């Protein structure tokens with residue numbers, strides 16, 4: 455009962471996620487497979503087409519990732535992009551040219567729409583995005599060249615008899631001005647009905663969850679973050695009272711976090727166990743200053759507390775809000791680098807002998823949000839910035855005390871309130887306050903002060919692997935700084951962080 459699907463074979467390009475994303479924007483469901491995928495692994499009645507991604511290797515070097523030849527016999531159209539085109543050209547008898555210099559950036563191609571399925575209805579001259587060293591010098595027998603540039607003789611080629619279509623450039627990158635119509639031509643040719651959306655996703659998932667869970671029970675860690683909240687609502691829609699959620703307050707949440715999450719979820723009548731474990735966590739963290747040590751303590755404690763509380767439910771399944779980027783990152787498909795480490799639920803399923811239910815595994819974040827919206831999750835919850843599992847612990851360099859945590863919560867709450875009221879919360883990807891372990895001298899009402907220093911961090915980012923600091927207006931920063939120093943006892947100085955990632959990370963620890 456799978457939705458019709460395009461298989462994307464990932465040769466390690468930084469753009470593979472983008473291919474999947476473009477397909478979904480067009481209403482097509484794409485699933486990513488590793489470069490070793492065999493025809494048997496990707497075959498199925500629901501398979502409508504195959505896309506071969508770009509990749510960092512050269513097809514001319516020994517041991518470069520290859521393609522199972524049986525995939526060409528599956529009877530579905532194939533689209534090779536960059537490395538994908540070069541691989542098909544090499545395997546089918548074309549001629550390749552290896553260059554010492556790379557072509558990287560915008561280029562203009564001359565396309566031949568009159569001889570092409572991919573370029574049908576599109577202009578002759580098009581701007582595209584190139585990122586390659588090698589190129590195809592002569593197309594294999596049976597192929598027609600359908601685009602070229604002054605330096606690339608085969609910028610695109612097609613063999614309609616075998617159903618193979620190839621591009622040297624990257625249609626998935628927005629700098630390729632006709633990239634989306636090109637992909638659309640391919641998808642139409644595959645016979646995709648382009649009806650993939652949040653609504654039919656919810657219906658299909660509800661059925662699948664009921665089938666998987668049957669009369670069993672599910673326990674889910676509810677953090678108040680978008681992923682676990684949407685997973686909770688989806689599971690609740692499918693199995694109602696067979697779901698129990700556990701919310702753990704480790705004492706390092708944002709200000710009034712538990713109260714807020716309780717208010718947001720009240721209308722849904724979910725079973726939730728609300729646990730205030732702040733004494734336990736703060737006790738275990740007392741005097742600890744090493745960042746990795748803090749993470750380890752919180753991760754370990756979390757498992758302990760979660761296991762204790764969830765044990766009362768006697769669940770058969772563990773629900774998780776795992777999303778598609780999590781799956782790609784942790785499987786290392788295409789060598790994507792693991793930056794965000796999930797501290798908490800890892801290891802729980804084995805320990806508690808629970809089977810997993812992960813209804814969001816195929817979704818990107820924006821799709822998780824669309825699903826949340828369709829399920830009635832309040833807008834404010836749905837648009838929340840990500841919040842790290844260890845919470846304010848990674849925003850309190852040095853030793854953690856309840857007092858310092860409270861000071862930080864108060865400063866952070868002012869920052870968030872001002873960002874929301876000015877419309878800047880939605881324009882940033884993540885923003886928060888940090889309490890630095892530095893005391894500086896100040897003067898307030900003729901009195902000398904010696905108090906903590908607060909750093910404000912606001913960034914814009916596509917995927918949190920890289921980030922830029924947000925250009926917040928000076929007047930807004932001024933207002934926030936004044937309010938924090940005036941209203942938060944314990945802070946007498948505020949600074950704004952203007953480092954990007956890399957070289958800095960988003961969090962401070």
Ligand SMILES: Nc1ncnc2c1ncn2[C@@H]1O[C@H](COP(=O)(O)OP(=O)(O)OP(=O)(O)O)[C@@H](O)[C@H]1O
Nearest residue numbers: 675676677679680681682700701702775798840841
């Ligand atoms: N304080 C907590 N109480 C209960 N479960 C938690 C808590 N913190 C984290 N978890 C569990 O750990 C999972 C991973 O956390 P993560 O921050 O990656 O996702 P999230 O909080 O659901 O969403 P987001 O990425 O939007 O913050 C959560 O989905 C949730 O199941």
Ligand SMILES: O=c1[nH]c(=O)c2[nH+]cn([C@@H]3O[C@H](COP(=O)(O)O)[C@@H](O)[C@H]3O)c2[nH]1
Nearest residue numbers: 794795796797840842843844918959960961
């Ligand atoms: O659940 C989490 N547990 C963690 O230990 C953790 N550390 C960082 N982050 C989040 O990951 C993104 C990138 O953060 P960094 O640039 O600081 O590595 C940012 O969104 C961070 O908030 C975490 N999330």
Ligand SMILES: NC(=O)CC[C@H](N)C(=O)O
Nearest residue numbers: 508509536537586587588
């Ligand atoms: N973007 C790509 O797929 C590049 C393919 C190959 N590594 C080249 O440099 O030509």
Ligand SMILES: [Mg+2]
Nearest residue numbers: 677679841842
């Ligand atoms: Mg979270």
